[in-house]
Structures are given as structure tokens and as C-alpha cells.
Amino acid sequence: MHLTKEEEKILDGEHGVILERSLRLLTKIGDFENADKLIPISKSQIAGVSFKTAGKPTLDLVEHIAEEKVRVKTLATLNPAGMPLDTWKELGIPEDFAENQLRLCKAYGKLGIKPWCTCVPYLPQVGNIPEKGEIVGFSESSAVVYVNSVLGARTNRHGGLDALASAFIGKIPNHGYIKKENRRGTVLVKVKCELKGTTDYSALGYFLGKEIGKGEIPVYEGIKPSQTELRHLGAGSAASGSVALFHVLGVTPEALSFEDAFGNRSFSDKIEVTRDDIDTIFQEYSLSETPDLVAMGCPHCSIDEIKNIAEMLRGKKIIKDTRFWVCTADQIKKEAERLGYSKIIKKAGGKIIPHTCVVVAPIEEMEIQNVIVNSAKAAFYVPRMTKGQVNCGLLSVKDCIQQITNK
Template sequence: MVLTDEETAMLNGDKGAAVQKAMQILVALGESFGAERLVAVNNVHMAGSSVLVAEEAGTRFVEDIRKQGGKFVTRVTTNPTAVDPSQWKEIGIPESDSILQTRLTDAYAGMGANSCNTCIPYLVGNMPRFGEHMAWGESSAVVFANSVCGARTNREGGPSGLASALTGRTPEYGFHLKHNRYGKFLIKVETQLRDMTDFGTLGYFAGKIAGQDTPVFTGVATTPTLEDLKALSAALASSGSVSMFHAVGVTPEAPTVEEAFGGRTPDKVLVFGDAEKAAAEAALNREPSDHVDWILVGCPNASVQEIREVADALQGKKVHQDVALWVTTAGAMYAMAERNGYIKTIEDAGGIVVRETCPFLARSRVIAPSKGYKTLTTNSAKMAFYAPGQFGLPTHYGNLGRVMQAAIDGVWR
């Protein structure tokens, strides 16, 4: 790699041990991917923010960087933690996780991070600009940033994100380069996408086919909601390792099919019609019984609009006594929803709104058996895809109306 004089000084230790270690990480990463240089960034979303990911060793590593004088030189937001700050004990999170999480969160905050603790940083003040080079972790946020915003980022892990935050640099490879951002195959959407769950189902279908390739969609309505695109991004990054998609006439780098593919011919052309949608939905419904006990809305974290829809569904009703309803969200979304009365409506009905964590980044393999949960019911394709393997919980999957009816009735219909 060719480094500037300033970058060479960082690598030589002229700006301290923390920056030197960070530059060593970035140079090794860049060379492994064949990057020719580093590119300046001023925006990092930190994936390694939960102690479920970092554990004791990762927490000590971040603490040591801070003790060495590490200071973030970029905007930094943090991914969900392993702990709800006020309800961790009630929802079954181990105290040891709470103690360790405080250490990790304090270490990041002490170096200058905005501890928003959410997988939707673009809704809490960190909205990427078109063409902006960034170093983001959290797979669903990476897809959203690259695709919906037109920003440029690879999927960064905890160490590489930390290194970028300390140096303001990231290696220029992958999705930082225009020629790597073109589509590889075409999916013709020939069925109606009615809500965010349908968009998630499309993402699940496409991700399984895509692997790491970038899909291009035609036939998507030109006015999808933010929640629709959030669900599509999350599902693509779950069933596949997708980092970007194009929706012709919707996303900024795909005004036409030709521009989405960079003038190339698609490697393959597929159809997503009624039959394909039904088959994908069936594949995500892995629990044959009607048993319902743990219901999750908010993966990725719920927007205020999603919280409002849950509250509307519960107005004047009660969550079944045998059901635990979680709505997971960011602290900022919680504050706005609380001001509007949505939190009270959900809590009065018997549900809970969980902040700053989610089943993926909390210790759900401890929570589920301690609470006696045997199934997980959700409107999130990402959650439905991961839950059987990660938590050992088979899933019911459907749109929000169906999920909320299950919360009230206590059975899956």
C-alpha cells in the first residue's frame, strides 16, 4: 500500500501507541484485500459494541486502547449492546453481562463515541451522505447505507471499525470502488409487496441466491417506506452476505437497469412472483405448532412508526398472559414514542419496549430457557432466519397484523 506522510507517521508511532496499533490493523487489512491506498473517513458505526461479541478479551482490548490515550477523530455511533439499561434483570439478562457491558460502553464513550446503541444509526442522527466513504459495521446498516443512501462502506468488524475511528482512514477496496458496486444478477419482482414483511421476504429469497453478489430488483414500487427498505436490507444481509442492492427507480445508483449493471449483462435473471413469495414465507415458518410464547417486533430496531403501529394494534386490548411481547428500539426512538404515548399503551397492554439491545446481541440462549420460551414469533425475516440456529428457537413468521393477533390470542393462526 502507498501511504501518505501523515499515515506513515501514524504507522511509525508518531501519534501514539493507540494510533500506531490502529494503523497496523488497517494496513494489514488493506494488504490482504489488495488495496492500493487508504481513504479518509469521518463516519464509523461500531459493530463490536455488545459484550456478547466482545466478551472479556474484547472489552479489555478496547479499555487498553483508551488507556493508551486513544481518541476518536471521526463521528462514531455504536451498535446495540447486550443490556437494556433499565430492565435487564426483569427480561432475564445475566448480571455479569450488565457489569461487563458498562465497562465496554464506558470505554467507547470515553474515546468519544455517541453511545446510541442501535442498529439503525441513520435514524438517530448518523445519516450517511451520497458518495461518503465510511467504515460501518452491522450488516443491515451497511446494506442500507450503500444502497438507500449511496454511501460507500464495506462490512467492518469491531477491530477495523475501532482502527478507523482512531485514524480517520479505511482501506480503499470493495464497495469503496465504483466498479465493485454494480449489480451482478436481476430479480424481476412480479408480486405485490404490501408491507415491510413482504420486503423482508424478498430479501430472504434474494440473499439465499446472491451470496456476496449485488442483486438488482425491478418491479419494486417507487414509493417504499423507510421501514420497507430497512427490512429488505436486513434480510439480504442475513440469508446471504449481501452488502448492497439496487432497486431500479428507487435507489440512487439505479435510475435505469443499464446503470445498475454498469452496462454489463446480468449473470442471471430470476423472478420473484406469488409462488416464490409463498415458498419463502413457508421456509421462514419453522414451527409447526400454534404455540406462541415470545414475540419480537423491531429487528432491525423499530422506528417510531413501527412502535406506533404496535400501540395501535394493542389499544384497548391485552397481551395474552402466556406471551412475552418485546418491541426493541433505540433510546432516541423510545423517547419520541414515549412522548407520544405509545410506550404507555404497549406497557398497559402487557408488552415491553426494550432499549439498546436485541435478542441477537443479548444472551438469548440464557434468556429463553430461563423464561421458558420455546418458540419465537416475529414479523422480521432476519429474526426468523437466525433464531433457530442462534437461539435454538423455531419461528412463526408473518406480517405485523398477524403477529399482533398472536400476541393477543396466545396462538398462531
């Protein structure tokens, strides 16, 4: 890989040990991936923030880096934490967990990363928004797939630590999804049924992620999803199958035509999705018990989703002993307050919760055993992230609300 004089100086340690290690990591990745050079980025998304997933090793590492006084060179935002950073007490988060979580967010903050704690940094209220064709360094699988597919920006699937390293250097190795020729579709997916609402799209993504191999780029035909539905479609397929980029014919920016989507790349066209396929995902995550918690917001809710939830909850009351969380970014929560949605949700007995979500909060330590979600990604992760201690069901928003409200 070609290195500039300045990059060689960093590798020689002239700018300290953290930058040296960061650049060493990027050049090694570049060497193994046959990248020709490093290219500049100006935006990053950093995962590995919830103390539940990141744990003590991450706290040690980030505090260690903070002591070295290194700062990010990009606009860098943090993934969800394990709790709302201000109102954790009222949610029942254990005290020692909260203490570690606050320490970790503070340490990340010292590196110059915005502690906004959301997996949807690209939504307008939040403001870490990659442009079409822009090269960025994102981790968080659902954000990676959204900015690649829907915004037409370019990122590889980073982990927390290499996203951090690239934010320190302000560059990433030039390979993979950064290159146009690697972004054409590899599988045509014919959707042969009608889909209704976000959860159906989430289930479609989840189904497809399981069907296709590592590194495949699906091109969907026969659907017209909204922006919110596209987010759920991508998140589902990124959870079950590591999909980092998809196209929807006539909808997403790199697939306005068939030629656009596939170029000269050879592709398979054997996959057809029927209603039965979608239904198998709902059956995989069915729950007969009354839920202790119903959680929306995986990925974090947009303002449109919150509006929809508020409208369905208007004039209704959530049953006793069931908690109802609408998880979102703090900036979106504030907008929901301005627009009056918070009041309706609160009146019904629910809460809008910032900074965290059902997947990364320590729900297994909060007397929660049965959860219902509207996202296949959340349904996939909840049992896994709680070592099987919490059961999870999957329902549409409408069915969730119907099941837990009285008139």
C-alpha cells in the first residue's frame, strides 16, 4: 500500500503511540485487503458503547487512550449506551452499571466524540449525515447498511476499534464497498407478496439475511418501501446475515435502473420471497406470555414512527405491569416533546427513552423476562444478549399496542 510522507512519520511514532497503532491497524487491514492507499473521511460512527457489551476491557482501553490526549479528526458520534444518561435511576438501572456507563461515555467524550448515543446518527435531528458518494468510517451494522444503501454514501463494515482508529487518523483503507465496482448487486430478490408496515420489512430483511451468503449484495424487486421501512429492511438483514449494502430497484440511489443496480456483474436470480417466508420469521419469535416490556426503536425510532405510535395510543391505557419503551435519539425525543407526542405516550403509560434500547440495556437485571418488539433485529439479539434469560416475541406496532392496551 502506498503511504504518504506524513503517514510514514505517524508510523515511525512521531505523533505518539496511539496514532502509530491506529495507522498500523489501518495499513495492516489495507495490506490484507489489497488496498492501494488510505483515503480521507470526515464522519465516523463508533460502536462499543453500552457497558453491557463493551464491558471493563473497553472502559480500560478508552480511558487509556484519553490519558494520551488523542482526539478524533472526524465528526464522530457514539452508538447507544446501556441506559438513558440522565434519567437512568427512574428506569431501574443498577447503580454500579450506571457508574461504569457514565465513566465510559465520559472517556469517549474526552476523545472528542459526540456522546449523542444513537444508532441513527444520520437522521436530520441528529446530524451526522453522510452525503451521496461520500466516504465515511461507520461501525454499527444497521447504520452501515443504511448509509451505504439508502444515502448512497460509502463505508465498509467496521468494528468499534477500527472505526475509532480511522477517526483518529481521519482516513480508511481504500477497498471493499468504498469502490464503485464492488457496490453492484449480486442477487436479485423478487418479492412476491404485499408488505405492510415496518415489521414486515424488518422480517423480510431478516429472512433474506439468512438466505444469502457473506458479502452478497441483494437487489429487491417488487417493493416500494418508505425511508423508515428501508431502515428496518436493512437492519434486519444486517443482523441475521451481515448485509452491508442492498438496493431496491427504482427506489435507492444506486439502483434507479436495472443496469444501475447490476452493471456488468453476474448475479443470481433464484430467490423469491412469499408471504409464507415472512410468516416463518414471526413464528420463530412468538411469545404466549404477557410481556413485562414492549419496546419500539431498534433501530432508534424516527419522528414519523413516534407520531404513528402516539396516534395509535391516543386515548388508550397500557395494561398494568407492562412497561412500554419508545427508544430514540435524545434530539428526536426533544422534537417529540415539542410536537406533543410525548404527552400522549406518557398519558397512555409509556415512556420515550433516549440514548439506549432494549438490546443494549441490562434488561435481564431489571426483572424483565418476556419482551415483545416490532423489530426482527431486536428479536434476534434480545435472547442472545441476555444469555437466554429473556424471551422475545415479534409483532407489528399495531399488534403490539392492541395486545397491551385497554380502551
